[in-house]
Amino acid sequence: MRSPRYSIVALLALAACTTKEARRPDSTAPATATLAGSPAPDVAAVRQAIEAAGTRFSAAVLKGDSATLVSFYADDAILMPANMKAARGHDAIAKALSGLIASMHPSSFKLQTQDVIVSGDYAIETGSLEITTHPARQGAKPSQDVEKYVAVWKKQADGSYKLLRDISNSDEPMR
Secondary structure (H helix, E strand, O other): OOOHHHHHHHHHHHHHHHHHHHOOOOOOOHHHHHHOOOOOOOHHHHHHHHHHHHHHHHHHHHHOOHHHHHOOEEEEEEEEOOOOOOEEHHHHHHHHHHHHHHHHOEEEEEEEEEEEEEEOOEEEEEEEEEEEEOOOOOOOOOEEEEEEEEEEEEEOOOOOEEEEEEEEEEOOOOO
16 A cells, blocks of 8 residues: 555656646736736826826825815825824824824925836825924924925826825924
8 A cells, every 4th residue: 555645745746847848938027917918107287197296195184174185195005204193094094184184284295206116007106295283282382393204196087096005204303
């Protein structure tokens, strides 16, 4: 009688032989294969759309308009601000943004796009922001901060772009 161990080894060897025969070389590069048939994105137009959205975003921050701010985010977006837990989805992002604005009382907010990389329906933006805040507590002095950010934008069915991932952190050393 044969040992079960040898039967398992024989089955594995047989499976390996049949798997090798079923494989075929793929001569198409993965990136080319996934983007085949898609027109090349107009990077300058995408950047212009993102910068225009940044201008509207900044205005909404200064007005304290969290409803408008949330409209920049896709339904499945994730906001990852510094020193806070990630906010996932519109409701959590609305709560996080309204809390941030209420606690900071920003008097200036300036976004500066430094780079935009476009691939298919996605755009990756890197940039910096400058913000001046006025804390709500009595006698607190205004503070200024310079931050950097990465934002992943996703093209929507109507051709617009919405934020899918948004992360930022301060250039200032930790206190």
